[in-house]
């Protein structure tokens with residue numbers, strides 16, 4: 001732990017950057033890696049997420065291959081919900097699909113509080129990983145209340161989040177009760193990972209960008225704050241990420257984040273300005289550009305590293321997850337390039 005606490009990621013997150021920005025990739029573990037596809041063959045996603053040896057090996061794969069500056073726990077945002085008994089499956093090529101969508105007060109009963117014993121495989125994997133990783137920090141994560149609520153209300157992935165928004169505006173009491181339960185689950189799931197030894201946490205509010213600034217502030221921010229604020233006691237970086245949240249990056253920060261994840265729509269210099277003094281940012285290469293010719297990609301990486309220097313700290317990452325058909329050698333080359341820039 002002492003070594004991980006001194007890592008580039010932890011230093012950049014507290015606003016004391018070293019020579020080059022630390023680099024890791026959202027969804028660095030997964031289908032872009034042949035060794036992942038081989039290991040996962042014939043094993044369902046949620047079964048893999050409940051097997052400590054599998055979690056450990058898959059988490060380590062991109063660290064070994066790319067030399068990234070952080071590992072992210074192999075899991076999924078729906079894992080804590082499945083662990084407390086919510087009927088959810090992860091369907092390949094689709095995403096999480098919910099057996100009984102949540103649409104009434106009675107439906108909330110299924111969302112009981114999570115206990116460490118519900119996810120002992122996660123604690124076990126974290127402890128093993130902290131030992132294996134040495135000085136490389138391990139990032140734990142959870143899905144944010146809004147993004148989890150969207151899956152639960154819609155019953156699966158949604159383009160427009162229409163039922164979610166209708167419930168948010170039309171049944172604000174039910175909305176508040178649902179988001180509060182999800183916030184407590186996310187916070188306790190992160191606490192379990194922190195107690196097992198993760199060096200940082202990331203809260204994924206992937207779909208928050210579907211909301212207006214005013215609606216985010218009123219209906220979502222208080223609940224994301226319920227997740228993040230009490231975790232300050234662990235004194236580790238709390239990263240808060242969403243896609244399309246450029247209009248309210250300051251609110252993402254205000255919810256209790258030390259590091260604000262930024263997608264590719266806003267430059268990091270402008271993002272730092274929007275967040276305010278002392279801003280630490282994470283991002284923000286467009287994952288689609290990993291499929292472009294190297295000279296194009298190289299120029300983008302250089303631009304992002306330069307723009308990141310106007311923030312108090314910068315963690316190099318993508319603006320969203322690695323796409324499955326990304327060439328893993330390109331990811332390794334991006335890591336080497338970032339490491340050569342100081």
Ligand SMILES: Cc1c2[nH]c(c1CCC(=O)O)Cc1[nH]c(c(CCC(=O)O)c1C)Cc1[nH]c(c(CCC(=O)O)c1C)Cc1[nH]c(c(C)c1CCC(=O)O)C2
Nearest residue numbers: 026027028029030074075076077092093094095204206321
């Ligand atoms: C929205 C969301 C989900 N899951 C997650 C989010 C938030 C991040 C984001 O916005 O991308 C979070 C997540 N899911 C996964 C990770 C692993 C850690 C990492 O390497 O980043 C993380 C951080 C593994 C996964 N989670 C999933 C996979 C793919 C399943 C497989 O390999 O069979 C992986 C590696 C499944 C999943 N789970 C989810 C989706 C949309 C999918 C993809 C469905 C598909 O295209 O098949 C829900």
